[in-house]
Amino acid sequence: MHILRTVVAVVAAGVALAAQAPARPSNPFGEPERTRTAHLTLEAQVSRTSVAPGARITVTLDVTPNRAMHVYAPGKHDYQVVRLSITPQSYLRVEPTQYPPSDRYYFEPLDETVEVYSNRFRLTRQVTLLDSPAARKALAGRSSIELAAALEYQACDDAVCYSPSKVPVLFTLTLER
Numbered sequence: 001m002h003i004l005r006t007v008v009a010v011v012a013a014g015v016a017l018a019a020q021a022p023a024r025p026s027n028p029f030g031e032p033e034r035t036r037t038a039h040l041t042l043e044a045q046v047s048r049t050s051v052a053p054g055a056r057i058t059v060t061l062d063v064t065p066n067r068a069m070h071v072y073a074p075g076k077h078d079y080q081v082v083r084l085s086i087t088p089q090s091y092l093r094v095e096p097t098q099y100p101p102s103d104r105y106y107f108e109p110l111d112e113t114v115e116v117y118s119n120r121f122r123l124t125r126q127v128t129l130l131d132s133p134a135a136r137k138a139l140a141g142r143s144s145i146e147l148a149a150a151l152e153y154q155a156c157d158d159a160v161c162y163s164p165s166k167v168p169v170l171f172t173l174t175l176e177r
Contacts, residue, residue, distance in 0.1 A: 039155035052176035053131035073102030075115030087148040091135035
């Protein structure tokens with residue numbers, strides 16, 4: 001049924017490659033690193049780049065859909081909800097994504113109203129570097145860790161829903177002892 005409600009578009013190979021390029025924020029305390037895709041602009045940052053066991057980090061993605069474009073917010077629909085995924089690690093505890101309030105979008109051809117983001121919005125997740133014997137063992141001998149995340153979304157405009165996209169983001173965090 002979902003396929004019948006979605007208009008499929010062919011996304012050029014260059015667009016797919018742009019959506020796959022990792023954003024590598026160099027200074028999360030200053031201007032975040034920006035990544036552009038055919039559908040949106042992503043700004044990614046973390047609250048700190050140096051962490052010790054027990055430290056809490058906030059991962060922030062500021063997302064700005066292109067003009068006349070939207071992505072799906074959590075709600076009562078079957079569309080792919082935009083999400084901030086973080087690769088699980090045994091030494092991390094990852095809290096659920098925090099979503100801002102959404103807009104309601106009315107699509108006249110299907111006479112349906114859905115929750116979307118069509119203007120700039122922010123997704124955040126809290127991540128804790130565990131302070132347990134198992135975590136300390138997993139981190140032994142390391143001077144840094146990589147925190148791998150991704151923005152996963154499906155963008156649509158007034159006529160077309162594009163193929164789902166994933167934009168990887170990688171943060172390198174220095175370990176304090």
